[in-house]
Amino acid sequence: MILNKLKRRRPMRQVTVQTIEQVTPRVRRIVFGGETLAGFPVPRPGAHIKLLFGAGADPKKMRSHMRTYTPRSFNPDTNELTVEFVLHGHGLASTWAAEAQVGDPLTLAGPGGGMDIPDTLKTMVMMVDESAMPAAGAVLEALPAGCTPMVVCEVEDAQELRSLSATVEADPTWLFRQEQAASPGQVLENYLPEVLSKVKDSDDVLWWIACESNAMGRMRSQLLNQKNVSKKRLVTRGYWKSGASNHPDHDYGES
Numbered sequence: 001m002i003l004n005k006l007k008r009r010r011p012m013r014q015v016t017v018q019t020i021e022q023v024t025p026r027v028r029r030i031v032f033g034g035e036t037l038a039g040f041p042v043p044r045p046g047a048h049i050k051l052l053f054g055a056g057a058d059p060k061k062m063r064s065h066m067r068t069y070t071p072r073s074f075n076p077d078t079n080e081l082t083v084e085f086v087l088h089g090h091g092l093a094s095t096w097a098a099e100a101q102v103g104d105p106l107t108l109a110g111p112g113g114g115m116d117i118p119d120t121l122k123t124m125v126m127m128v129d130e131s132a133m134p135a136a137g138a139v140l141e142a143l144p145a146g147c148t149p150m151v152v153c154e155v156e157d158a159q160e161l162r163s164l165s166a167t168v169e170a171d172p173t174w175l176f177r178q179e180q181a182a183s184p185g186q187v188l189e190n191y192l193p194e195v196l197s198k199v200k201d202s203d204d205v206l207w208w209i210a211c212e213s214n215a216m217g218r219m220r221s222q223l224l225n226q227k228n229v230s231k232k233r234l235v236t237r238g239y240w241k242s243g244a245s246n247h248p249d250h251d252y253g254e255s
């Protein structure tokens with residue numbers, strides 16, 4: 001039943017690992033290829049794909065073996081799809097990525113979701129952790145001319161510094177969890193007042209916050225309730241949740 005539903009929604013594509021690049025100690029960039037990627041739709045900024053790890057065709061195992069990732073880029077000329085994995089040390093996907101070898105098979109589906117970015121946007125505020133940096137890179141590349149990005153990235157330590165995009169300069173503010181012995185998302189949250197002091201909120205500003213779910217919820221609440229940021233211009237995503245395996249992909253912090 002679940003298998004049928006998933007098949008109806010999006011075709012499952014069998015791919016293999018083409019190349020692996022260790023970008024930082026905690027991030028691996030893996031390029032997937034295969035003829036089944038022919039016709040893969042160009043992903044919208046902030047889109048997601050579903051990766052299925054070793055469940056075979058057993059419908060009972062599919063949900064628990066599926067994880068959500070960002071299609072960082074797709075090259076239709078070579079049918080190559082790039083995904084950037086955070087190696088966080090636990091979990092099916094992180095372990096798979098840490099151990100992946102060229103030639104390994106994987107099943108994926110998508111893309112789905114993603115954002116509409118208004119042509120008139122003047123400022124894009126992005127506050128993200130490592131799991132949302134691939135999406136932040138894709139969003140940066142989709143910003144209209146004349147839009148200024150303000151990007152804040154929370155990472156473990158200075159070894160995690162990296163460029164978000166090969167084509168768009170962003171000059172992010174880097175915040176280090178390790179330096180502040182902070183829980184995930186906490187340094188982003190602590191930095192929110194600084195961001196608010198720099199951004200004059202108006203109809204031309206879009207806020208995008210994607211990180212650990214609990215921290216995202218607290219930041220969302222501050223922006224909505226204390227700073228009166230309009231819901232229409234605030235996109236918040238819990239990309240993962242501390243202590244929860246396979247956190248749902250539709251955590252927008254709206255209760």
Ligand SMILES: Cc1cc2nc3c(=O)[nH]c(=O)nc-3n(C[C@H](O)[C@H](O)[C@H](O)COP(=O)(O)OP(=O)(O)OC[C@H]3O[C@@H](n4cnc5c(N)ncnc54)[C@H](O)[C@@H]3O)c2cc1C
Nearest residue numbers: 069070086088091092093094131240241242243244245246
């Ligand atoms: C739309 C969307 C796009 C995403 N894109 C990406 C992406 O491009 N790259 C990426 O790396 N992640 C991305 N994520 C996050 C990813 O789906 C989760 O991190 C997922 O939980 C990883 O699965 P897992 O099997 O490794 O760990 P799980 O089995 O889900 O969790 C095992 C344990 O690890 C913890 N954990 C999970 N993720 C993290 C993390 N990032 N840091 C620290 N601890 C963690 C959990 O709290 C749990 O305790 C995205 C999520 C969404 C919703």
